[in-house]
Amino acid sequence: MSNRPIYLDNHATTPVDERVLNAMIPYFTEKFGNAASISHVYGWESEAAVKQTREILATAINAKPEEIVFTSGATEANNLAIKGVAEAYFSQGQHIVTVATEHKAVLDPCEYLRNMGFEITILPVQKDGLIDLELLKKSLRHDTVLVSVMAANNEIGVLQPLAEIGKICREKEIIFHTDAAQAVGKIPLDVEALNIDLMSLTGHKVYGPKGIGALYVRRRNPRVQLAAQQHGGGHERGMRSGTLYTPQIVGFGKAVEIAILEQETENQRIGELKARLWKQLSAVEGIYLNGHPQKRLAGNLSISVEGVDGAALSLGLQPIAAVSSGSACSSNNVAPSYVLTALGYPEKLAYATVRFGIGRFNTVEEIDTVAKHFITTVKSLRSSLVRI
Numbered sequence: 001m002s003n004r005p006i007y008l009d010n011h012a013t014t015p016v017d018e019r020v021l022n023a024m025i026p027y028f029t030e031k032f033g034n035a036a037s038i039s040h041v042y043g044w045e046s047e048a049a050v051k052q053t054r055e056i057l058a059t060a061i062n063a064k065p066e067e068i069v070f071t072s073g074a075t076e077a078n079n080l081a082i083k084g085v086a087e088a089y090f091s092q093g094q095h096i097v098t099v100a101t102e103h104k105a106v107l108d109p110c111e112y113l114r115n116m117g118f119e120i121t122i123l124p125v126q127k128d129g130l131i132d133l134e135l136l137k138k139s140l141r142h143d144t145v146l147v148s149v150m151a152a153n154n155e156i157g158v159l160q161p162l163a164e165i166g167k168i169c170r171e172k173e174i175i176f177h178t179d180a181a182q183a184v185g186k187i188p189l190d191v192e193a194l195n196i197d198l199m200s201l202t203g204h205k206v207y208g209p210k211g212i213g214a215l216y217v218r219r220r221n222p223r224v225q226l227a228a229q230q231h232g233g234g235h236e237r238g239m240r241s242g243t244l245y246t247p248q249i250v251g252f253g254k255a256v257e258i259a260i261l262e263q264e265t266e267n268q269r270i271g272e273l274k275a276r277l278w279k280q281l282s283a284v285e286g287i288y289l290n291g292h293p294q295k296r297l298a299g300n301l302s303i304s305v306e307g308v309d310g311a312a313l314s315l316g317l318q319p320i321a322a323v324s325s326g327s328a329c330s331s332n333n334v335a336p337s338y339v340l341t342a343l344g345y346p347e348k349l350a351y352a353t354v355r356f357g358i359g360r361f362n363t364v365e366e367i368d369t370v371a372k373h374f375i376t377t378v379k380s381l382r383s384s385l386v387r388i
């Protein structure tokens, strides 16, 4: 373990917290019952465990337990939300509004619907990664059935103004969906205060297991209709059939419970680690922060580095730090990230981007080690850069 690189890619996924794993283990073996079995204790204990996670998730976002629909993750939750609304509200309109920097799990279902004949408006973002609320207002039409804007961006960590978006959508009686895969357990989320009608959640970005997520579906004021995208035994009130994956559901609940409990202290600690990292990196010339400096996740530090090739930097960092890196504009034809492109990046040769995702298990020592190595790597790449 000790010579593996330091993990700073917590927006891609997170390790399962031991407390989460311990809660899950009995549900693989002794408590293996089908939560839909109503005739014996095996079923009852699984059903009770599922109920508990429903309550934890509902409490976390100020919803009701009946409004939680379990899915395999945020990708499925986004698909169910977007296609489910498109199909259920077909007679009322076929126009959907989303944003250029959304996760592919939102953009691709929208693209699918576009091919089916729907009209999709993809809003641009401002330089800081946030949407322009006036543009959003202007984009809404009498036949708009859905607005989908993410809570926290997975690349640049910026937090969209959910309260304002929710208010605009509610006034126009348009359904508001938010992809909160990166946000749950990291920032406060309240579906009532924010006027959110549909919210996608996932376990593995918050120290829970992979392969489990949920969609919050508002039941009152208004009651959101969804067309099922997976048919079968009628589980989850007919919205998502399939035997519930009890161990994963238990882990998801435990993970969210811990994250909510520790949210404030963790944000403080992780925020300090990020500030420490940024202090060291920003001392180097030609390193810039991507996205809004304050309105972002505590653990996100997305930066651009001038005068360095993205692929070379990635290679140089690999032995020491597991980060996500790419090229905004590179000499070797590495495609720029569509998220950074949407921020309006200048066309520059040799321009690298790196996303640091700081998480629960990172330490001060790790941050200092990575900062030191990063700076050395950038300096050596710059000194060897051949300028033509």
Ligand SMILES: *Cc1c(COP(=O)(O)O)cnc(C)c1O
Binding pocket: 011, 012, 072, 073, 074, 075, 076, 103, 105, 150, 152, 153, 154, 179, 180, 181, 182, 201, 202, 203, 204, 205, 211, 212, 213
């Ligand atoms: C990770 C992620 C997803 C996909 O979630 P899965 O649970 O892996 O399907 C969707 N949206 C955002 C913003 C994400 O960060």
